Amino acid sequence: MTELQAKKGLVSIEDKLRWLSKELSFSRRNSDTMMLSLAYGRNTVKCDVFYGSDFFLETQDRLYDMIKKTPNPIETKNLLVRISQRRNMFNKEKQKREVILYKLLPYSTDAEFAVAIAKGNLDDTIFEFQSRFNFWIAHFESFYGDLTAFWNSMNAKESEKVIVINNQITKLIQTNTNLKTQTNGKETDS
Secondary structure (H helix, E strand, O other), rough: OHHHHHHHHHHHHHHHHHHHHHHHHHHHHHHHHHHHHHEEEEEOOOOOOOOOOOOOHHHHHHHHHHOOOOOOOOHHHHHHHHHHHOOOOOOOOHHHHHHHHHHHHHOOOHHHHHHHHHOOOOHHHHHHHHHHHHHHHHHHEEEEEEEEHHHHHHHOOOHHHHHHHHHHHHHHHHHHHHHHHHOOOOOOOO
16 A cells, blocks of 8 residues: 555555544434433433544654654644554543643643753753743652642633642742752752
8 A cells, every 4th residue: 555545545444434433423422312301301401522623643663753853842742642542542531631731731741841951941840840840740749749639629711720830839849949048058859
């Protein structure tokens, strides 16, 4: 098979999956609406079902290769989210947590982080957050509880949630850094 034939085959498979998704969504929506209407009354029921139109036909290796070629950090984060969705397809809680972590991570890849360091575009707090990311997430969770539960408890837009959590972590870093400098040269983690 040539590369063009392989791409056409992939498009054909995606079209068939979209058709199947549309038919399943229609059937499920009508079935659920009918059953819920019988139980709760027609005027109190609204049902919306959509089985999706985006399918994971790429392998993880292919997605990681695509990350190396991405033109910007937005595409990189999108690919990382797709990898997380693919890897945790059957564990929705882990998938959601990883997606949140990717949104909080200041730099998506080590290469982006290295470029920021080389250009000097990095303050100490962001450097500390990126270089010890897991430590600061654990530190955040020790104060505020599970990250996913904290995220879900906020009644705000996604971008506002990211800002709130990043601000809290930044405060933790700055407080911890100030405590280190006040110990007269002794470095201890508080």
